[in-house]
Every structure is written in C-alpha cells, then in structure tokens.
Amino acid sequence: MNRVIPGYPLSLGITLFYLCLIVLLPLGALVWQALDVGWERYVAIMSGARTASAFRVTLTTAALATLFNAVYGLALAWVLVRYEFPGRRFIDALVDVPFALPTAVAGLALSALFVKNGWFGAPLAALGISVAYTPLGIAAAMAFTSIPFVVRTVQPVLEDLATDVEEAAATLGASDWRIFARIIFPAIFPAFLTGASLAFARSLGEFGAIIFIAGNLPLKTEVVSLLTFIRIEEYDYPAAAAIASTLLGLAFVLLFLVNMIQLWQQRRIGTGD
Amino acid sequence: MSDHSSPQPAATTSSATTSSAPFGAVSHPPARRIRVGDGPRTRALLIGSVLFVTALVLVVPLLAIFAEALRHGWGAYLTSFAAPDTQYAMLLTLCVALIVVPINIGFGIASAWCIAKFRFRGRNLLVALVELPFSISPIIAGVAYLFVYGAQGLLGPFLEAHDIKIMFAVPGIVLASLFVTAPFVARELIPLMIAQGSEEEEAAVTLGAGGWRILRLVTLPNVRFALLYGAALCNARVMGEFGAVSVVSGNIRGQTNTLPLQIELLYQDNNAIAAFAVATVLTAVALVTLVVKAIIERLDAARVKAQGRPGH
Numbered sequence: 001m002n003r004v005i006p007g008y009p010l011s012l013g014i015t016l017f018y019l020c021l022i023v024l025l026p027l028g029a030l031v032w033q034a035l036d037v038g039w040e041r042y043v044a045i046m047s048g049a050r051t052a053s054a055f056r057v058t059l060t061t062a063a064l065a066t067l068f069n070a071v072y073g074l075a076l077a078w079v080l081v082r083y084e085f086p087g088r089r090f091i092d093a094l095v096d097v098p099f100a101l102p103t104a105v106a107g108l109a110l111s112a113l114f115v116k117n118g119w120f121g122a123p124l125a126a127l128g129i130s131v132a133y134t135p136l137g138i139a140a141a142m143a144f145t146s147i148p149f150v151v152r153t154v155q156p157v158l159e160d161l162a163t164d165v166e167e168a169a170a171t172l173g174a175s176d177w178r179i180f181a182r183i184i185f186p187a188i189f190p191a192f193l194t195g196a197s198l199a200f201a202r203s204l205g206e207f208g209a210i211i212f213i214a215g216n217l218p219l220k221t222e223v224v225s226l227l228t229f230i231r232i233e234e235y236d237y238p239a240a241a242a243i244a245s246t247l248l249g250l251a252f253v254l255l256f257l258v259n260m261i262q263l264w265q266q267r268r269i270g271t272g273d
Numbered sequence: 274m275s276d277h278s279s280p281q282p283a284a285t286t287s288s289a290t291t292s293s294a295p296f297g298a299v300s301h302p303p304a305r306r307i308r309v310g311d312g313p314r315t316r317a318l319l320i321g322s323v324l325f326v327t328a329l330v331l332v333v334p335l336l337a338i339f340a341e342a343l344r345h346g347w348g349a350y351l352t353s354f355a356a357p358d359t360q361y362a363m364l365l366t367l368c369v370a371l372i373v374v375p376i377n378i379g380f381g382i383a384s385a386w387c388i389a390k391f392r393f394r395g396r397n398l399l400v401a402l403v404e405l406p407f408s409i410s411p412i413i414a415g416v417a418y419l420f421v422y423g424a425q426g427l428l429g430p431f432l433e434a435h436d437i438k439i440m441f442a443v444p445g446i447v448l449a450s451l452f453v454t455a456p457f458v459a460r461e462l463i464p465l466m467i468a469q470g471s472e473e474e475e476a477a478v479t480l481g482a483g484g485w486r487i488l489r490l491v492t493l494p495n496v497r498f499a500l501l502y503g504a505a506l507c508n509a510r511v512m513g514e515f516g517a518v519s520v521v522s523g524n525i526r527g528q529t530n531t532l533p534l535q536i537e538l539l540y541q542d543n544n545a546i547a548a549f550a551v552a553t554v555l556t557a558v559a560l561v562t563l564v565v566k567a568i569i570e571r572l573d574a575a576r577v578k579a580q581g582r583p584g585h
Contacts, residue, residue: 004475006484011387018380019402022451026417027409029427033420072326079323082310091324093567094331100506100559101335102513104533105552108540109334112341112549119337120329144330166309176309184309198408205410208515208533212540225412225516232416232520237425244416248409255408259401 027248034245037238045242053219054227054243061135061223062203065142069199073150074192080151081158098147103208110141111213133215138223141210142203149202153195157188190265194258201254205247338556342549353550361527362535363554365443369531370511373450377507378500381458385496386488389466390474400463404456414452415520418445441523446531449517454507461503465496498569509562513555 037045045051080092098106113120114132124131131137161184169179185192207225215221224247231240310316343350353359384403388396406414420426422439432439439445473495477487493500515533522529530538532551539548 004478005390005471005487006478007386007488008391010484011383012391012393014383015380015387015399015403018383018455019399022448022455023402023405025427026414026421026452029420030413030417032427072323072330075319075323076327078310079319082308083316083320085320087324089567091327093563094327096563096566097331097335097559100509100562102509102515102533102552102555102559104515104536105338105513105555105559106334108536108548108552109337109341112337112545113334119333144334147330163308170309176312176315179309201408205412207410207412207519212537225410228412228416229520232419237420240416241420244413248413251408251410251413255401255405 030241030245030248033237033241037242041238042242045239046246050218050222051227051239051243054222054224055246057135057138057220057222058204058224061139062142062200064139065146065203066196066200068139068143069146069150070192070196073147073195073199074154077151077154077158081155095148095151098145103145103206104212106144107141107209107212110137110144110209114140114213132213133217133221135221137213137215138210138221141213142206145206145209146199146202149199150192150195153191153198154188157191158184161187190261190268194261194265197254197258197261201251204250204254335556335560338549338552341545342553344549345546349546350550350553353544353547356547358527358530359535359539359547359551362530362532362551365446365530366512366532369443369446369450370508372447373454373511374504374508376451377454378458378504380455381462381500381503382488382493384459385462385466386492388463390471403459403463406452406455407460411449411453411514411516411518412520415449415517418449418452418517418521422448440521441525442529445521446518446529449521450511450514453514453517454510457507457510458500458503461499461506462496465499466492469495498573502566502569505562505565509558512558 034042046055076091076095080088080095111132112118114124114137115121116125116130116132118132121130121132129136131140165183166179169183174182205225206223207229210223211226214223214226216226224243228240228243228247231237231243310319342353384399387393388400388403419440421428422432422445423429424433424440426440439448473491474487477491482490512531513533514531515537518531519534519537522531522534524530524534524538526538532555536548536551536555539545539551
C-alpha cells in the first residue's frame with residue numbers, strides 16, 4: 001500500500017458509497033423481491049408457456065447473433081491488424097458505432113432496412129426470406145448491437161502476437177492454414193472466447209434495438225427483456241422479479257466465465273506457454 | 274497484471290499504446306517477413322469480404338436513418354422539431370445528461386484514484402463491481418430501481434409518507450442513467466492511471482503539495498484525453514439510454530419522455546419522418562463522440578512515438 005499519496009480514505013469512501021447506492025442497493029432489492037416470490041411460484045412462473053418460449057427465443061437468437069459476430073468479428077480484427085489498406089482507420093473507428101449509437105436508433109434503422117420494401121427487405125423478400133417481425137430480425141438486432149465485443153477483445157492480442165514462432169513454422173514449410181490453426185488461433189482463443197461471451201451476454205439483455213424489429217408476438221417473437229417489461233406494466237411484480245433475477249443470474253454466470261477465461265489467459269502468458 | 278484485468282473490449286486508449294512485439298524484426302531482413310495471410314489472393318479476399326459486410330452492417334444503417342428522415346425533404350424534416358413534446362424531450366435529455374455526466378466523472382476519478390494509486394484487499398473485487406453495470410441488461414436495471422423506489426419497493430412506503438416522487442419522474446430517469454453509465458469514465462481512467470504509475474504524484478508530495486493540488490495539477494492533466502473520451506461516451510450513452518429509462522419513466526408525454534422514448538412514441542404514432550428526424554440528432558451525437566475518440570487516439574499515438582510513454 002502506498003503511504004505517500006494522500007486521499008485513500010476519501011476516494012475509497014466515495015467509491016464504496018456510490019457503488020452501494022447506485023449499483024448494490026437496486027440489485028439487492030431485485031434479489032429481495034425474487035426471494036419473496038418463493039420457490040414453487042418461481043418454478044410455476046418460469047415454466048409457463050410464455051416465459052419458457054421467451055427464454056427459448058432469446059437464447060437461440062442470441063446464439064445465432066454471437067455466431068455471426070464470432071466469424072465477422074474475428075475476420076474484422078484480423079484485417080484491421082494485419083493489413084494496411086486505404087480506409088483502415090475509418091473502418092476501425094466505425095467498429096464502435098454500435099456502442100455509441102442509441103439502441104432505439106439502431107432498432108429504428110434496422111426495421112426500416114428489413115421491412116418488405118426496405119433496402120435489405122426487398123431483395124431478401126425476392127429470395128423468400130423475411131427478417132422483420134421474425135426471429136431472424138431479433139438476431140439481426142442483437143448482432144448489430146454486439147459487433148464491437150469480439151473485435152475489441154481480439155484486436156490487442158493479435159497486435160501483440162510475437163511473429164517468431166509463426167515465421168519459424170513458415171520456414172519449416174507449414175501452410176498458411178496450418179500456421180493459423182495451430183499457432184495463431186490458439187494464441188488468440190482466450191480473447192476470442194471472452195469477446196464471444198460478452199457479445200452473448202449483451203444479446204441476452206438487449207431491448208431497445210429488438211422491439212422495433214421483432215414484431216413482439218407472444219410465444220413467437222417475444223424476448224425475455226420485453227416480457228419483463230410487459231410484466232412490470234401489468235403490475236405483475238413477482239413474475240417480473242422472477243424473470244429479471246433469472247436474467248441477472250445468467251449475466252453473473254457469463255461474467256464468472258469471462259473472469260475464468262482471463263485467469264487462464266494470464267496463467268498461460270505467465271508460464272510463457 | 275491488472276492492466277489487462279478489464280473484461281471490457283473498448284479500452285482502446287491502452288491498446289493504442291501497445292506496439293507490436295520486436296521479435297523477429299531484428300534477425301530477419303524485411304523481405305523474408307511474409308506472414309500468414311499475406312498472399313495476394315487471401316489478402317484481397319479477406320479485405321474485400323470484410324469491407325463488403327462492414328458496409329452492409331455498419332454504414333448502410335447510418336445512411337438509412339438520414340435517408341428516412343429526409344424522405345419528404347428538408348421542410349418536413351425541420352418541422353418535426355417544432356412539436357412541443359419533441360422540444361421538451363430534447364430539453365429533458367440535455368438536463369439529464371448535464372446532471373449524470375458530471376457525477377459519473379466524479380465517480381470515475383475517485384474510483385480510479387483509489388484503484389490505481391493504492392493496493393488493498395478486495396481491490397480486484399472493487400474493479401469488477403465498478404464494471405458490473407456493463408454486464409447487466411438495462412431492463413434489469415430499470416426493474417431493480419422500481420423495486421427500491423416504486424410504490425411496492427423497499428423505500429416505497431417511506432417515500433410515500435414523505436410525499437417524495439422518484440419513480441415515473443425525472444429523479445428516476447437520472448438514477449437509472451447513473452447506474453447504466455457508472456463505469457464509462459472509470460473504465461478509461463483505471464488502466465491508464467495504473468500504466469502511468471505514481472512517481473509524479475510522489476514527487477509532488479515530497480515538494481509539499483496537498484491531495485487536491487496534486488489531482489488538479491499533476492494527475493488530471495496526465496489523463497485529460499482519456500477523461501474527455503470517457504465523458505463523451507458517457508454522454509452519448511446517457512442521451513441514448515432506452516431500456517432502463519423506459520421502465521422508470523412512465524412515458525408521460527411532455528413530462529418524463531426523453532429523446533429515445535420520444536422516438537418510440539413517434540414511431541408508434543406512425544409519424545416515421547419525425548421519429549427518424551429525432552433519431553438523426555442522437556446519431557449526430559454518436560458520430561461526434563467517435564470523431565472525438567479518433568482525434569484523441571491520433572494525438573495519443575503521436576505522443577507515444579515522441580515520448581515513448583503511455584498517453585497524456
């Protein structure tokens with residue numbers, strides 16, 4: 001502990017007070033409400049057809065969105081780190097658009113693009129694919145809002161990757177694909193997994209972007225965050241508490257997973273593996 | 274080690290400072306450094322497909338917002354802003370941002386000061402707590418606040434007895450926005466202040482400077498760009514927050530409607546032009562934020578090149 005620099009009690013005090021008031025008090029209240037529901041009622045709420053369907057829809061569309069971002073995010077990070085081309089800085093700056101753009105605006109734009117006579121919707125309709133007001137639309141909204149996660153976690157690791165092993169493998173005659181699969185991908189895998197988990201977590205809780213494009217039909221295109229919102233509007237607080245606390249639990253599990261991945265990554269770097 | 278403990282991806286101020294490892298470059302002449310994927314065909318294929326997808330998923334949506342807003346020309350676009358409810362929503366959003374951003378700048382500085390300058394038990398837990406709101410759905414945040422300050426909430430009876438209204442009123446919007454954007458400034462400052470170390474502050478102490486003087490004259494000038502970027506991002510997020518605010522605001526037109534909620538209302542009213550017109554304002558805020566970021570990163574990179582140390 002640094003004894004020279006002043007301000008330790010004050011800064012720690014402010015931080016703890018603020019976190020308790022702004023973060024821990026509301027989350028505590030949510031858990032308290034959820035515990036108040038009781039186990040039997042909780043099971044009844046969660047196994048109800050509408051709730052179960054909302055979780056199924058949310059989990060599958062989030063998985064689909066994360067799959068898209070795993071592939072696109074990895075390719076984008078690779079292109080930004082490995083190649084010099086005109087417009088590279090511009091693309092790099094664009095990656096953060098989904099973080100800076102309000103989710104409601106994103107949802108509005110996506111719904112305008114994907115409706116039947118929209119810029120994307122019209123050509124897709126000719127192919128017999130409809131995105132707006134279907135689960136595909138939900139996945140598209142989730143994919144858009146979580147684009148930066150994989151890119152921004154993989155990018156710094158790819159930048160710091162030592163080139164000696166890669167070059168040694170090349171001089172020994174290994175093919176590009178083999179070097180990527182055996183040397184580069186394992187090195188960036190923890191970061192990649194972290195990014196994908198964060199993207200998945202973000203997709204599970206997404207609300208604003210989805211409701212504009214999803215159609216929001218119960219049992220078909222209703223996501224968990226929207227169902228929570230509807231239960232609140234109906235003053236069904238036990239159901240809202242049960243659903244929200246389950247979503248919160250999922251977020252904590254994913255957060256724990258990300259921390260485990262990062263410990264694993266640090267240990268690997270630490271042993272020079 | 275705690276440099277890299279942040280699970281959040283957008284800590285680009287620190288990624289801009291890391292240069293690629295020097296291995297190999299010394300022992301090999303540049304001509305032999307052909308790396309994986311440097312073949313002309315792979316390169317063209319990868320760049321081409323990534324640019325194509327990026328244009329579709331990141332550029333076209335931005336263009337669509339402006340195209341839809343201007344569908345019936347500038348006249349219709351500009352009259353969208355004449356509606357009193359829309360003007361009120363703008364004013365309210367601005368006021369909420371003016372309250373929330375300074376508070377979260379203060380929190381960001383305080384938390385970065387104790388986390389970066391001192392070692393104590395539970396420090397890693399504190400870092401995780403500071404970043405926790407990032408991982409929580411805004412809807413959960415809204416519902417959680419309702420369970421504290423709503424009529425049936427923890428403090429509901431007390432608030433009712435004293436006639437204090439927090440939910441479905443402006444204080445609720447401010448509180449929910451504080452929750453959602455709490456980590457933004459802190460996340461930019463913590464890794465940078467850890468990387469910069471404490472030598473300058475220690476020198477200032479030996480010269481007899483007090484804590485506030487050190488903060489004002491030594492620490493803050495050293496992190497001013499990261500602080501500015503964190504504040505800009507915090508501001509963009511406050512102005513655009515939808516999920517948490519829609520739970521706690523009650524959507525009362527002309528009273529508790531912020532800009533994103535106004536967009537939804539206009540859209541439901543089948544007033545698409547106005548909805549997109551309001552959306553262009555928030556899009557402009559987002560784009561300005563990204564331009565600020567790009568400028569800061571460029572300044573930072575130039576400084577690292579000149580001084581060989583992480584960014585001022």
